Amino acid sequence: MPGHYWFAMVSAWGFAWLFVDQLSGEIRRGAVPRKTMGLLIPAVFGVALLVVWEIVTRGANVPPVLLPAPSAIGAQLANSAPILWADFVQTFVKSVIPGYIIGCLAGLVVAIAVDRSPFLKAGLLPIGNFMSALPIIGIAPIMVMWFGFDWQSKAAVVVAMTFFPMLVNTVAGLNAASSIERDLMRTYAANYWQTLLKLRLPAAGPFIFNALKINSTLALIGAIVAEFFGTPVVGMGFRISTGVGRLAIDLVWAEIAVAAVAGSAFYGVIALIERGVTFWHPSVRGGRA
Amino acid sequence: MTSSTTGTGVALPVVKAEHLGLTFSTNDGDVVALSDVNLTIEKGDFVSFIGPSGCGKTTFLRTIADLEQPTSGTLEINGQTPENARKDRAYGYVFQAPALYPWRTIEKNIALPLEIMGHSAQQQAERIKRTMDLVNLSGFEKKFPWQLSGGMQQRASIARALAFDADLLLMDEPFGALDEIVRDHLNSELLKLWDRTKKTICFVTHSIPEAVYLSTKIVVMSPRPGRVTDIIESNLPRERPLDIRETPEFLAIAARVRDGLRAGHSYEEVV
Amino acid sequence: MTSSTTGTGVALPVVKAEHLGLTFSTNDGDVVALSDVNLTIEKGDFVSFIGPSGCGKTTFLRTIADLEQPTSGTLEINGQTPENARKDRAYGYVFQAPALYPWRTIEKNIALPLEIMGHSAQQQAERIKRTMDLVNLSGFEKKFPWQLSGGMQQRASIARALAFDADLLLMDEPFGALDEIVRDHLNSELLKLWDRTKKTICFVTHSIPEAVYLSTKIVVMSPRPGRVTDIIESNLPRERPLDIRETPEFLAIAARVRDGLRAGHSYEEVV
Amino acid sequence: ADALTLQLKWVTQAQFAGYLVAEAKGFYDEENIDLTILPGGPNIAPEQVIAGGGADIIVTWMAAGLAARDTGVPLVNIAQPFKRSGLMMICPVEKEIKTVADFPGHTLGVWFFGNEYPFFAWMNKEGIATDGSAGGVTVLQQSFDIQPMIQGQADCISVMTYNEYGQALDAGYGPDNLTIFNYTEMGNDLLEDGLYVMEDTLSDPAKVDAYTRFVRASMKGWAYALDNPEEAAQIVVDSDETGAAELAHQLYMVGEVSKLVDADDAALDMTTYDRTVKALLDQSIIKAQPEGAYTTVVTDALK
Amino acid sequence: MNRVLPILTILFAILAFWYAAAIWMNAPWQNILNGRANLENVPFLEFAQQTWAQDKPVLPAPHQVAAEIWNATMGLEFTSRRSLALHAWITLSATLLGFVFGTALGVVLAVAIIHNDATDRSLMPWIIASQTIPILAIAPMVVVGLGAVGLTGLVPKALISMYLSFFPVVVGMVKGLRSPEAIQLDLMRTYDANPWQVFWKLRWPAALPMLFASMKVGIAISLIGAVVAELSNAAGGGLGVRLLTGSYNGQTIQIWAALFIAAGLAAVLVAMVGAAEKIVNARIGVRA
């Protein structure tokens, strides 16, 4: 890589770092509003990342079939917008969202069932653990076998993947209420459901959101990977796998960029809801979630 | 809520402990928290528990409330097991620590037992207002617990226990973190309430004057293993102005309590 | 640890507050916790703070300790900013709640500041033993906080603050959950310690006799917005047997405190 | 010895018997070649591996190779052991598909990942829409097995004569209950497994020499494999690190592959080459007539 | 003892359901087979047995899977390429390595994030974005790239495991490390404890419940990562490769056997983390 590329790379990075460091200092001091400027930091960091990436791919002559330059990916994003949109709808709207909702709900419900009955706890929890790592590539073909080629089987894979994190976190969270808080409920002779609703679920909130956040990215990975095992000819996973086969690597990265944006937005929405719902938790009260 | 009389109309004692004992087993050996406690509390009694720190006052209240299980002896509440009494919602409990739920505002914390016991929204609002006024917390309805001072949190937890009508009130140092003036005020409010509603009250305190001022019966406990060393019946009239605290009768009872406390006190032995 | 004298040897005040104000902003509007507080505390003073629940006593102590930032006025500790004083480890703080770490045994909780300040293992052991004896908790070294009664937890937190030698002690209702006997004992131990080590002590209490018995200076505060309504210098001798509490001088001061308290009290207005 | 790395297009199986046998029999050693064989898989694009420097020579289908060349990976065909295509489309008779004319309205399973070009070339030639519009066919990205047919998710599926068709036979399907569309018999065959290298390496005579020796040894391997199917199948099974290859199936595969490979001649057949190029151009899979996409230096040197 | 009964009950329920499902799902194919063999009116019991004994069933019967697991592990030399025990070991080693790396990376990142605002604001969004990149798409590039610098075999797989498993740890630990109560932090402030001390004496113990929950998820995901990575690295073997090649050869029973061994591994690994949690809880006096 020629010298001036190195120079450009180091200075881009250095500039971004200084900027981010300064700005976050200002935010902490309250000199600039947190909301707007808080978004600027990851953006600047991201731009720096893209600049360095562009410089490296050009400077080191990285073959575009291995790693295209961001500019090429950007061009592809613009050119293939309709394809990318159709894929997004197929994968994200049809597979990820329903699968995520069902998987998280199932994890929650089983966790509560397990919590309610020691019998189920002894019996179901080991089986939950057993299901935890059913590898997607193992279950994806089976789901295709059971639910067909279309989005239903992908949603089923997402369900299987998001179930376990929710189960584990909810089980842990249901134990998070302190003993005096439980004693209070006992003195009211509150029944199981009242205790659950008014004490244990709120106290489990931080754990449940933990799972919701982890699952938001896991669901996307699951749906995309599941599409490698047979789909109609649309979907982000389909496009990525055929794209690699056709060496349309810039289309692949455009698809990855869409996935990254969609996944981050999804995560961001969950994190925002978390802040609203678990506002009372020290991790939120004392700072940011 | 529950009747403390049998079908034949004979009043049962509200609390009846016989040879009650409770031992905690810990990583580090056993701790005897209660041993051979015998005590009968009749309906309408105002019983104060006084004794050195760690002598088992809280443990005794918790046992009555079915939050701890005795390891020996018997305990009956309204002639029932503590568990059934709890399920009958026979008592209200003010814990030593405020135990407010951080995700609920103060008014919502006070509403908690009302929600659980199925009071209507309107009834809830009315009771919240009344009890918050009583403990002088009006204006803080919408605050969260961590935004309140220590004493204010304690008052909120008192309001919560008073918001629903239990015949038996278990109060564990409810006024510990309050200044004299508020304390005097709440003392006389509590007496009025007790007089009006004929509740039975078990009251843990470290203040001898408070115990004497409030109680019909003062239970003095001694530390490890927690035993009852003295039970003093008070002959003070039911009507008690604040200045009763200067009368000779009052001071005589106070002196007896202080002696019992000092005698039972392990201080000299341990230090 | 830190010297409170300048290079020229003139003693600086330990705490110097001028027009100090602090307002909390909450979901539900602003709460003025301190307004226009002016107070100077000299080295060796024993200052008690007394005032109704929620008047800002804790907030004032926390501001001294650099745990809250004043929103107006100035505050100097040993002639420094509160932050620098904190970094000099100028004070020990006993919080209103015990704040023990649940995953540490009692002795490990007391060892915490010693570990942080880099005391040797042997020194730690020696100080843990000494302070646990002082607060009468020997035998509970290996217990976890939840295995202790409320008063015992409070004593553990006092022991923790006494285990290291800070020149300034900030104590927020340290004896609130203790019975009279232990309280008397700790009161006189604290006085002895103060006399021996010439520490400066800021002490929040709700007990007027306690405040008068202990202090060289009593600060009476009034509620929302928290103001200092009276500062009473005590002329009692430094040497104070327990029965000083029956002397007329003592009672006179107590009466003045009570009047200040009652005057500043918002009770009548609010209820 | 010259160290060379060969990236296969698929998992270790008798489709690549020539190379595996040559390696096992020491033919490469005889030619002073130190060969490393990398198995492929569903995610491994040999074109990408060679562009990234992970291999010197790759086995790939010509359509994929030319498409890669079109996108800027200068691949050059140096030899073409497979002369015919083994690709077929099969439909169970109960689906009532007898001719291509019956396709519209049905769901067809197609392998993607660079294996889809022959199908689209065929449909293009027949004028059948594949974009889901009315009067066209519905295309399904088919998993690399015959499950979609067994489970009835597709009306017709893609198979290789030497692999999935054998599985279908095992599963009880056969010529009597299947309609078979054989790409070669229809004249729609595009060239399959060929050997490709990066163009710039061909300017180095030492490299060209190594390639020549490699191809010579490989063809010797193919000849040996076709002559000794049992031994070849056993070698394939032994070379499979995953332990999944079954002897009987590999034996079947050697037999079928022998119908496609010409072990005596590694040279590219220009008629099929031209047809392949035309089909790709017609479909605009590649934009321009490829120049220098093959070289005869290696095969000429073999003669 | 009182743990065995519930497990057995649930297991029994699942087995019964499974056998029934096997009949139902394999019936169409069995009907075709019987039709070809001109078998008519097969009694139900016999028909059921037929569906449980197919060579390439849609859903193999439990005993078929069990027999395959037995044959492919106990029935073979460990060193045999056909031995599922060997492949399980290959996958397990990558999983464990990836899990250890991933947990370490996750904790380090979480520590950086809670201590430095700039890291939090600039890094966290990209950590999240990184998780939305489909690994399967970049895995081959990772394998090719690492191969170019001489890293092959275990390490690329472990790196992909790490890539997946560090995320739950970051998310959980950021939350856990921020969970001490304000008053507990205030105490540390009064001692002017340095960040290192605040971390070890307060934040770390307070975060342990979250850490264990995260590690359970992390180790399970780590296994998924190793298996997925094997798709792009067929050379090395492993359960992932077995699953894949099994499916190319239509060997349903082998697929299920590999699947169950993978799931069994996961259950054991998660249970091990759970056991570690119990031990730690006992040591720090968590209330039973």
Ligand SMILES: Nc1ncnc2c1ncn2[C@@H]1O[C@H](COP(=O)(O)OP(=O)(O)OP(=O)(O)O)[C@@H](O)[C@H]1O
């Ligand atoms: N974090 C906070 N946010 C909002 N308001 C607060 C906060 N902390 C304290 N306050 C308010 O500040 C006022 C003073 O509180 P402070 O804790 O100083 O009282 P206090 O004098 O210590 O009372 P007590 O004797 O009950 O402990 C109270 O009205 C309280 O509601």
Ligand SMILES: Nc1ncnc2c1ncn2[C@@H]1O[C@H](COP(=O)(O)OP(=O)(O)OP(=O)(O)O)[C@@H](O)[C@H]1O
């Ligand atoms: N959960 C527990 N496990 C073990 N020991 C306990 C437990 N709870 C209380 N104890 C012990 O039992 C004894 C009595 O405790 P209790 O809380 O009843 O005291 P108390 O009279 O309420 O004291 P205080 O006035 O300080 O609140 C103490 O020695 C305490 O250490």
Ligand SMILES: Cc1ncc(C[n+]2csc(CCO)c2C)c(N)n1
């Ligand atoms: C089990 C198996 N499944 C699918 C194919 C499809 N296929 C046929 S040829 C080829 C590329 C290399 O020639 C591919 C992917 C196969 N070969 N083996």
Ligand SMILES: [Mg+2]
């Ligand atoms: Mg108590």
Ligand SMILES: [Mg+2]
């Ligand atoms: Mg306070």
